[in-house]
Amino acid sequence: SSDDTPTLALVFNLKLVGIDYFLEQSSNLKIFILSSKSNSIDDSVITATTTRANVDLEMLGESMKYVAPVAREMGLSLEESAAMAGLLGNVGIQGSQAGTTLRAMMLRLSAPTGAAAGAIQELGINVKDAEGNMRNVPTILADVAKATEALGNAERLEYLKAIFGEEPAAGMAELINQQGAAGVEAFVAILEQAAGENARVAKVMADNLK
Numbered sequence: 001s002s003d004d005t006p007t008l009a010l011v012f013n014l015k016l017v018g019i020d021y022f023l024e025q026s027s028n029l030k031i032f033i034l035s036s037k038s039n040s041i042d043d044s045v046i047t048a049t050t051t052r053a054n055v056d057l058e059m060l061g062e063s064m065k066y067v068a069p070v071a072r073e074m075g076l077s078l079e080e081s082a083a084m085a086g087l088l089g090n091v092g093i094q095g096s097q098a099g100t101t102l103r104a105m106m107l108r109l110s111a112p113t114g115a116a117a118g119a120i121q122e123l124g125i126n127v128k129d130a131e132g133n134m135r136n137v138p139t140i141l142a143d144v145a146k147a148t149e150a151l152g153n154a155e156r157l158e159y160l161k162a163i164f165g166e167e168p169a170a171g172m173a174e175l176i177n178q179q180g181a182a183g184v185e186a187f188v189a190i191l192e193q194a195a196g197e198n199a200r201v202a203k204v205m206a207d208n209l210k
Contacts, residue, residue, distance in 0.1 A: 048194035053086030059094045066099030083187035091174045101171035119162035123147040138184040145176045
């Protein structure tokens with residue numbers, strides 16, 4: 001049926017560039033791709049991430065095993081998720097570590113309690129819109145960056161630990177630093193224009209085999 005076409009195309013294209021492992025290990029991501037609200041719903045986003053950030057397909061697949069189910073529920077686009085995983089990869093936070101960092105971030109932002117709720121309130125940050133839906137995550141991170149930019153490093157890290165948890169705080173510090181300079185949004189924009197990336201990579205690989 002026509003409904004099978006995206007799945008068949010996804011499997012064909014991913015196999016074409018030699019990433020069977022990715023398909024086997026990341027069924028959650030495959031579902032995420034097909035159900036995403038992304039502007040370019042295909043595997044080119046994945047290929048573009050691995051060609052532009054310090055992550056390979058295995059690392060990104062491992063990250064998305066943790067991120068995809070939560071991101072899908074929260075309406076986070078594939079481009080946003082991949083961009084944040086890629087930026088964490090650029091500072092050496094990769095694979096499952098990046099996945100658990102991003103998952104913790106989304107879960108704690110979606111329902112902040114205790115110290116997290118207190119820190120968010122003190123910083124004057126709104127994580128939900130007027131309808132009670134979670135706001136765009138890169139925008140929230142930009143708000144956190146702006147609210148903490150005048151603080152010393154230690155005080156800023158304490159806020160991040162309170163909001164995101166002890167372990168993810170270092171990753172979130174770097175991600176917020178990137179977002180403060182519009183890093184995540186810029187990478188998202190690149191990935192949104194990634195249509196055809198997989199075909200280009202596959203063509204290069206095929207040409208190299210001639």
